[in-house]
Amino acid sequence: MNTTPPYDIVAVLALVGGALFSNPQLSQALAPYATIFFAGLIGTMWSLSRRPTDLSPGHRLRGAMFMLRVIGAALIVTLPVALWVAPKLGVNQERYLVAPIAFVIGAVGDASDWKTLLVWLRDFVLRWKSGTPES
């Protein structure tokens, strides 16, 4: 009988991955955050692809930091926003709102993008109130 433990890199990776993946409690706990993560990731990829082209050294690291900031914000902000918005929209289960909110947070992007969006919204409301809808 062969009792030698696996030592090649693929076998070790497989064992580590298997131990991580086959934990049902971990899967249950991760489910809502996985939803937020992937919805936020799609949105963040969109806002990342909209940013000006940057080919200077370290551009990938800056892109990764941008994604980390935005997805981190989505992971922190999404659930409280969903809990706050759900009763106002008449949705009795906030989990239905988690993915769209995370996507929007990601798609808007960084703090400067939020600032631009808020300024645009303010101008839009002011124009609407004054009765001049032209942009």
Next chain:
Amino acid sequence: MTTEHIYMIAAIDAALGVAVFFICFCRAVVSDAMVLRRVRLKFVLLGPASLAFGLSPLWGDWPGIINPLLLLAIIIGLLSETFQWHNGPPNSVKIDTMPNELKEHL
């Protein structure tokens, strides 16, 4: 298939999913608002989808032998156009630098 084989396929699948995501991330980093929306949409959807596909055992969906082969084919497809993206997005996908004969087909 033994448990070890299943774990091994899952690990290879996860590594390939991360690789596809990384390639899409790199394309997204060098893209800008002048790149055609349909081209950006390809990387935006393919990257996270491949990552989710590779990490599918996290929600109990174990990959078969075909899954890593599909991801490998996607990687080869993406790498085959790397030379075009080496210095940023190619002119053929940028609205401002696109040749007129291509604009006719938009």
